[in-house]
Structures are given as C-alpha cells and as structure tokens.
Amino acid sequence: MKAWKLDGVGNINFYEDVAEPALAQDQVLVKVKACGICGSDVPRVYKSGAHNMPLIIGHEFSGIVEKTGDPEDKELVGKRVGIFPLIPCKKCPACLSKKYEMCSNYSYLGSRTDGGFAEYAAVPKWNLIELPNSVSFRQAAMLEPMAVAVHAMRQLEIGPDDSVLVCGAGTIGQLLIMFLLDKGIKGVYALGNKEFQKQTLLDIGLPEEHYFDVKSGDAKAWIREKTADLGVDAYFECVGRNETVEQGFDMVRAGGQVCLGGNPAGDMTLSQGNYWKILRKQLCVRGTWNSSYLGDDTEAAKDDWHYVLERIAEGNIYPEKLITHELPLSELEKGLLIMRDKKEDYIKIMVEEG
Ligand SMILES: [Zn+2]
Numbered sequence: 001m002k003a004w005k006l007d008g009v010g011n012i013n014f015y016e017d018v019a020e021p022a023l024a025q026d027q028v029l030v031k032v033k034a035c036g037i038c039g040s041d042v043p044r045v046y047k048s049g050a051h052n053m054p055l056i057i058g059h060e061f062s063g064i065v066e067k068t069g070d071p072e073d074k075e076l077v078g079k080r081v082g083i084f085p086l087i088p089c090k091k092c093p094a095c096l097s098k099k100y101e102m103c104s105n106y107s108y109l110g111s112r113t114d115g116g117f118a119e120y121a122a123v124p125k126w127n128l129i130e131l132p133n134s135v136s137f138r139q140a141a142m143l144e145p146m147a148v149a150v151h152a153m154r155q156l157e158i159g160p161d162d163s164v165l166v167c168g169a170g171t172i173g174q175l176l177i178m179f180l181l182d183k184g185i186k187g188v189y190a191l192g193n194k195e196f197q198k199q200t201l202l203d204i205g206l207p208e209e210h211y212f213d214v215k216s217g218d219a220k221a222w223i224r225e226k227t228a229d230l231g232v233d234a235y236f237e238c239v240g241r242n243e244t245v246e247q248g249f250d251m252v253r254a255g256g257q258v259c260l261g262g263n264p265a266g267d268m269t270l271s272q273g274n275y276w277k278i279l280r281k282q283l284c285v286r287g288t289w290n291s292s293y294l295g296d297d298t299e300a301a302k303d304d305w306h307y308v309l310e311r312i313a314e315g316n317i318y319p320e321k322l323i324t325h326e327l328p329l330s331e332l333e334k335g336l337l338i339m340r341d342k343k344e345d346y347i348k349i350m351v352e353e354g
C-alpha cells in the first residue's frame with residue numbers, strides 16, 4: 001500500500017510498497033478516506049520526532065472498514081467510521097474511571113503506532129465510531145479536533161446569557177466558537193490576529209463587532225467596553241503563550257472562569273500581579289486535555305465524540321468551512337510545509353484518498 005513514513009526528524013518519505021498492516025484479533029483494517037493534518041504533526045515531523053520511528057503519522061482520520069481481525073466481526077465490513085486515535089491501557093486509575101483521555105500508559109494512532117497518512121490503517125474495533133450517512137468523511141476526519149473543542153467547552157459552566165471570550169482563532173479556537181454559537185450563547189467574543197481567520201469566523205456566524213484583531217489596539221480595553229467594565233464570565237485560552245494566559249486572568253470578571261487549552265512551546269511563567277488576580281478575583285482555572293470517548297460503554301452517548309456527531313447530524317456545525325486546502329495522499333508533505341513555513345493562509349489542511 002501507499003504510505004508516508006516518518007523515518008527520523010525532518011525525514012518524511014512517501015512509499016508505494018509498504019506492507020498492509022497485519023491485524024490482531026481486536027483490530028480492523030480501515031481504508032482511509034480522509035486524514036487532516038494536525039498542528040501537532042508539524043513539530044512531530046520537523047522538530048521532536050515521534051515516540052517510535054519509522055512511523056506512519058496522522059491521527060485525524062476516517063474511512064471504511066475493509067477487513068476484520070476476527071471473522072466474528074464480519075458485520076463491521078463496509079461500515080463508514082470515524083476513529084478515536086487514543087488507545088487506552090484500560091488498567092490505570094484514569095482508565096478504570098473511564099477517563100481514557102487521562103490514561104497514563106496509552107498508545108496513540110499516528111504518534112506512537114501507525115496512523116492515517118496511508119491507504120490503510122489497523123485500528124482497534126473499540127476505537128471505531130460509526131458514522132451516520134449525513135456525516136461526510138471529511139467532516140469525520142475533523143471529529144478529533146471538534147471533540148477537543150467540545151471537551152474544552154464542557155470544562156466550564158456556561159449559561160446562555162454568559163459572555164465568553166475565545167483567545168486564538170486556529171482550528172480549535174474556531175471550532176470552539178462554532179460549538180458555543182451552536183449552544184445559543186449570544187455573548188461569544190473572539191481575539192485573533194489574521195484577516196482570513198476573521199472571515200471564517202464571520203462565515204460561521206460570529207457577529208463582526210464580536211471580533212477583535214489584537215494587532216489593531218488594546219484588547220483589554222475592547223473587552224471591558226463590551227462587558228460594561230466587568231470582564232467576561234469565561235475565557236478560553238487556545239494559543240499556549242504566556243501573554244494570552246496571563247491576560248485571561250485580567251479579562252475575566254471577579255468569580256469568573258478560565259480554561260487553559262493552548263499547548264505551550266516552552267516554559268510558562270506567572271507574574272505576582274497576575275497570580276494575585278487569580279486569588280483576589282477567586283477565579284476558577286481549569287485545564288483541558290484531549291477529549292472524552294467511551295467506546296462501547298452504555299454511557300457512550302454522553303461522550304464528546306457522540307455530542308459532536310449528533311450536532312453535525314443536526315446540521316448546525318460545518319467543520320468543512322475550516323478546510324482551506326485539500327491534497328491527495330501523495331502531496332502530504334506540501335501541506336506540512338505550508339503549515340511549517342506559514343507562507344500561505346491556512347486553517348485545516350485535509351489529505352484525501354488518492
Ligand atoms: Zn491533533
């Protein structure tokens with residue numbers, strides 16, 4: 001089969017003759033139909049490498065079940081599926097309480113074991129989520145970042161009349177805003193710094209006066225003006241920079257909530273003044289990581305992945321609006337370079353079969 005392999009840091013190669021993965025009894029072979037490039041794939045390829053190499057990267061994918069490891073699972077063949085990329089140990093304390101996103105000994109498709117930038121991938125059947133016909137493969141390849149956005153949203157208690165500020169308009173920030181608007185929250189505000197990101201946000205329904213370009217002036221003064229000098233009820237940090245974390249403590253009202261989601265590239269520090277804001281305003285500061293998925297559990301309908309599928313099927317969520325580039329599998333590297341070198345505008349780059 002055709003597949004991209006990360007052979008070492010900065011050394012990613014396209015092969016036409018990789019052996020099709022052998023299946024364990026609990027696995028199925030998925031014919032990959034679409035696989036998105038995640039922001040985390042860029043440092044994985046060019047800076048830090050993956051946990052095991054050579055490795056087929058790609059963890060945001062969807063496809064059709066082609067074969068099953070266990071003949072008893074034959075009824076899965078032909079099913080259209082999305083894929084939860086984390087393979088939990090199911091033994092650690094987090095797993096025993098079904099918080100698989102916090103598993104301390106997990107494997108992961110596309111970062112620890114072979115993933116989706118290939119014609120076929122071996123996937124444990126527990127990790128498959130069946131797609132309703134109304135959900136396309138491209139939409140399903142965005143289930144993972146959408147579930148990450150929903151997971152962040154559900155960390156805070158937000159009511160319909162609350163004011164919510166999302167800092168950062170990359171994929172997760174945009175998706176988070178989409179889901180907040182879908183919930184009917186009218187006071188959704190966004191901070192960004194790129195004109196094309198603003199255009200996408202307006203396209204998904206954010207009112208223009210609810211967007212502020214941080215390069216255009218004083219964002220703190222802007223949000224104070226929007227909230228009658230009080231500050232917002234909730235602030236989501238989707239950048240992972242020191243300034244954008246610290247400004248959150250300033251921009252929320254007394255008793256407000258801050259959700260930290262951006263992944264930092266280095267150490268983070270906190271000034272005494274901003275630390276005091278957490279104390280004096282009695283802020284609730286919450287982290288978010290990954291997304292909840294319950295597999296075949298009877299409670300599965302409550303997890304982030306099912307929430308997302310239900311909202312797409314309802315027709316209120318349009319993740320495909322964030323797809324700025326579509327590339328055939330053979331051109332994955334072009335997409336990685338667009339994201340690494342930032343010479344063109346992009347939000348989500350989707351790699352499709354072929
Ligand atoms: Zn990702």
Ligand SMILES: [Zn+2]
Nearest residue numbers: 089092095103
């Ligand atoms: Zn575990």
